[in-house]
Amino acid sequence: MIRAALCVLVIAVCALIGEGFALELRLRTRLMKQICSALDSFEIMIRYQKSTVADLRRFVTENPDLDLLRESFGGADASPALLRPPEKQALDSLLSSLGTTDEEGQLAIIKRARSDFARFETISREDEMKKCRLYRALGLLGGIFLAALTF
Secondary structure (H helix, E strand, O other), X not given: OHHHHHXXXXXXXXXXXXXXXXXXXXXXXXXXXXXXXXXXXXXXXXXXXXXXXXXXXXXXXXXXXXHHHHHXXXXXXXXXXXXXXXXXXXXXXHHHHOOOOOXXXXXXXXXXXXXXXXXXXXXXXXXXXXHHHHHHHHHHHHHXXXXXXXX
């Protein structure tokens, strides 16, 4: 009886580990969507409302739909597990460039960042479609295999 309970526990823990890896991929895709959405809003705010960088920061901190982006835009080293090096570099470049040029320069920076993050979002979505199911299945199968070897 105890052996069966331990087997179930081992399988469940391994399945949860696989689900954790899948969740990371889903969160990464969600972060890319949030960044693209924020960049679209930034362009509108700068072009039509003549917003400043402080206004953009306020927009990010006050918008509940941008929870994953909030730490990144606030200047903290946010979500390092979610951002890969090229994405982190593009975000850092965007954040360091905003506020350094005139309106047209700002819009060009945002447009370039938007195209970069649209590409990152596509890659992230493809990774999610390919790997989420795989990670969950590997976690479950690994748990079954570990339980079979152990007990």
